[in-house]
Amino acid sequence: MSLDSLTPLLASAIGAAIPLVLAALGELIAERAGVLNLGIEGMMLMGALASFMWVATGGGLVLAVVFGMAAGLASSMAFGFITITLQANQVAAGLSLTILGSGISAFLGRGYVGFAAPTSFSPMPIPFLKDLPLLGPSLFSLDLLGYSSLVLLAGVTWFLYRSRAGLTLKAVGESPVVARSLGLPVTPVRYLAVAFGGAMSGLAGTYYSVAQFKMWQEGMTSGNGWIALALVVFATWRPIRVAIGALLFGGVSALGLYFQAIGVNVSTFALASLPYLATVIVLVIISSDQETVRRHAPAWLGKPFYDDS
Amino acid sequence: MIGLRLVPRVVPSRAMLLVAPLLAVVLTLVVGLAIFAVLGQNPLHAFRAFFLDPVSNANGVSELLLKASPLCLIALGLTIGFRANIWNIGAEGQMYLGGIFATGLAIHYNEAGGPWLLPAMVVAGAVGGALWGSLTAFCRAQFHANEILVSLMLTYVADLLVKYLVYGPWQDPAANNFPITINFGDDALFPLLASFGWDWWEGTRVNTSVFITLAAIPLAWFFMDRSFAGFQLSVAGLAPGAARYAGYRERRMIWLAFLIGGAAAGLAGVTEVAGPIGQLNDRWNPGYGFTAIIVAALGRFNALGIVLAALLMALLYLGGEAVQVTMQLPKAVSQVFQGLLLMFLLGCDVLVNYRVIRKPRAVKAPAAA
Numbered sequence: 001m002s003l004d005s006l007t008p009l010l011a012s013a014i015g016a017a018i019p020l021v022l023a024a025l026g027e028l029i030a031e032r033a034g035v036l037n038l039g040i041e042g043m044m045l046m047g048a049l050a051s052f053m054w055v056a057t058g059g060g061l062v063l064a065v066v067f068g069m070a071a072g073l074a075s076s077m078a079f080g081f082i083t084i085t086l087q088a089n090q091v092a093a094g095l096s097l098t099i100l101g102s103g104i105s106a107f108l109g110r111g112y113v114g115f116a117a118p119t120s121f122s123p124m125p126i127p128f129l130k131d132l133p134l135l136g137p138s139l140f141s142l143d144l145l146g147y148s149s150l151v152l153l154a155g156v157t158w159f160l161y162r163s164r165a166g167l168t169l170k171a172v173g174e175s176p177v178v179a180r181s182l183g184l185p186v187t188p189v190r191y192l193a194v195a196f197g198g199a200m201s202g203l204a205g206t207y208y209s210v211a212q213f214k215m216w217q218e219g220m221t222s223g224n225g226w227i228a229l230a231l232v233v234f235a236t237w238r239p240i241r242v243a244i245g246a247l248l249f250g251g252v253s254a255l256g257l258y259f260q261a262i263g264v265n266v267s268t269f270a271l272a273s274l275p276y277l278a279t280v281i282v283l284v285i286i287s288s289d290q291e292t293v294r295r296h297a298p299a300w301l302g303k304p305f306y307d308d309s
Numbered sequence: 310m311i312g313l314r315l316v317p318r319v320v321p322s323r324a325m326l327l328v329a330p331l332l333a334v335v336l337t338l339v340v341g342l343a344i345f346a347v348l349g350q351n352p353l354h355a356f357r358a359f360f361l362d363p364v365s366n367a368n369g370v371s372e373l374l375l376k377a378s379p380l381c382l383i384a385l386g387l388t389i390g391f392r393a394n395i396w397n398i399g400a401e402g403q404m405y406l407g408g409i410f411a412t413g414l415a416i417h418y419n420e421a422g423g424p425w426l427l428p429a430m431v432v433a434g435a436v437g438g439a440l441w442g443s444l445t446a447f448c449r450a451q452f453h454a455n456e457i458l459v460s461l462m463l464t465y466v467a468d469l470l471v472k473y474l475v476y477g478p479w480q481d482p483a484a485n486n487f488p489i490t491i492n493f494g495d496d497a498l499f500p501l502l503a504s505f506g507w508d509w510w511e512g513t514r515v516n517t518s519v520f521i522t523l524a525a526i527p528l529a530w531f532f533m534d535r536s537f538a539g540f541q542l543s544v545a546g547l548a549p550g551a552a553r554y555a556g557y558r559e560r561r562m563i564w565l566a567f568l569i570g571g572a573a574a575g576l577a578g579v580t581e582v583a584g585p586i587g588q589l590n591d592r593w594n595p596g597y598g599f600t601a602i603i604v605a606a607l608g609r610f611n612a613l614g615i616v617l618a619a620l621l622m623a624l625l626y627l628g629g630e631a632v633q634v635t636m637q638l639p640k641a642v643s644q645v646f647q648g649l650l651l652m653f654l655l656g657c658d659v660l661v662n663y664r665v666i667r668k669p670r671a672v673k674a675p676a677a678a
Binding site (some may be wrong): 091227 | 454465643
């Protein structure tokens with residue numbers, strides 16, 4: 001494989017990785033607060049539709065991002081209310097959020113299928129850096145959302161490891177009981193973490209509908225919300241590893257397209273199944289080392305917490 | 310919040326166990342009718358069109374049974390795992406594999422069928438679903454991989470497998486490149502109830518596959534509520550620590566849950582391809598595998614409850630299809646109702662374990678408490 005063929009491969013790997021990074025970072029924060037939200041797919045679809053509806057009716061990109069994130073956030077608050085306040089089972093509530101998000105977006109989006117977004121994000125190559133071999137046309141020629149994902153990655157990393165608020169978040173996720181007795185605002189922290197996860201999933205949806213595919217289609221996220229969930233486990237709840245994992249998954253998807261382009265005689269359906277199979281294999285490899293997973297997983301992950309204050 | 314607070318109950322309320330699902334149904338109805346009103350439809354007309362008209366004749370009842378039957382079957386299978394906190398979310402994929410295995414036989418023996426063909430397809434479908442489920446069981450039991458994610462990923466793979474087959478090797482050569490297999494012969498189809506000279510069912514599509522579900526209901530009840538293995542699964546779900554202390558083997562339970570759940574979903578797949586569809590095609594994705602999760606939750610993970618929940622959920626499907634025709638509303642309206650119902654149910658369940666009381670007037674805490 002020459003450098004010339006590697007460049008587009010890397011570019012499409014990064015393109016596929018961006019929404020995964022966004023959604024997985026959001027979920028990572030929620031899970032670090034002990035709340036497991038399986039509804040990423042539903043929140044992504046809500047965000048994707050909200051953004052697309054806005055640009056399709058002549059709106060601009062800034063508010064498209066705002067509405068996308070708001071749609072994700074609003075969906076996550078429905079989940080937050082029944083799990084955090086009403087103590088519902090997080091697994092079941094997350095599933096219901098995915099079902100509801102897919103249903104509502106398909107319902108409201110029926111008039112928006114089949115045409116391209118009139119405005120969308122386009123690549124903004126960085127001067128000089130864009131001329132670098134390999135990285136120039138891939139990493140330094142992203143669109144605004146792509147660069148934002150890098151900034152958010154740095155921000156989340158700093159927040160978790162260098163800020164006091166990050167410490168509070170982790171304390172809540174490890175043991176809300178102890179955090180409560182220290183006077184930390186457990187319930188608000190859990191809500192905020194879920195809200196952040198929702199907004200980030202919404203943003204990932206925005207990326208799909210007005211940056212990557214530039215259109216709306218029912219169920220257009222095709223399981224990527226679930227792959228983002230797997231990424232958080234793969235990364236053992238550490239942000240930098242989320243990015244590495246996303247790049248890996250992006251690479252697997254890109255490899256499928258690449259094989260097709262160079263005319264390898266493999267069924268397109270087999271190639272399309274690669275990211276899903278890769279997810280299973282990666283989960284198996286990571287999980288077989290239970291020691292590491294247990295050491296890094298938030299101790300209270302997925303459990304309800306009754307706040308009697 | 311808003312002057313209300315939750316106080317844990319000492320003992321879960323038995324009454325609320327029944328009230329919560331009913332309350333959830335009522336809330337779903339209210340919100341659903343409000344949605345219709347916002348869309349400019351008369352809510353009462355919409356209610357009739359959605360819930361009453363579809364089942365007002367023999368044909369409607371037949372369609373209701375055709376949808377409730379696979380839903381019930383899958384939900385019964387899934388419940389066995391859910392009770393033990395083993396989350397098989399991939400019943401949809403296991404159902405596809407059941408359909409694929411059955412279709413393989415139906416196509417291969419299209420010319421040389423016999424009365425043995427249908428029973429063989431039923432067995433093959435159950436085996437196919439169980440095999441697909443066992444992939445997840447293996448990843449979970451051997452490597453502790455999260456069963457939710459693995460079973461879901463495999464559902465996407467199963468969907469692609471169906472597409473590969475109907476666009477490729479199994480495509481009907483006479484179908485002008487449409488992604489469908491040949492139509493099954495009579496030996497590969499469940500006989501219609503109407504074909505037994507039962508006048509009331511004349512002209513309807515309901516077939517003998519409903520008897521599989523009817524047989525599965527008491528079996529599932531017996532297994533869950535009267536067998537030792539079922540008891541172990543419940544203990545594992547309610548008190549994992551106690552289950553470990555008692556020496557119940559977790560791996561065995563994981564395998565049991567996925568083999569039974571997969572087989573039930575596979576059977577449901579057979580009843581579809583060898584029933585109303587009569588072939589395999591790429592648009593066969595009614596989402597029964599996912600809806601069955603709601604059915605199990607709404608039915609309170611209990612055999613009788615699941616039967617009722619399956620009928621209700623089938624009605625939501627039928628209603629969705631009916632308003633699609635009469636009111637030009639998208640089919641996704643069923644999915645919205647389903648999602649709302651599950652969401653409300655989970656919310657209402659708080660009443661089982663908590664009492665809602667008025668917040669006492671806030672007392673100012675001393676500065677240094």
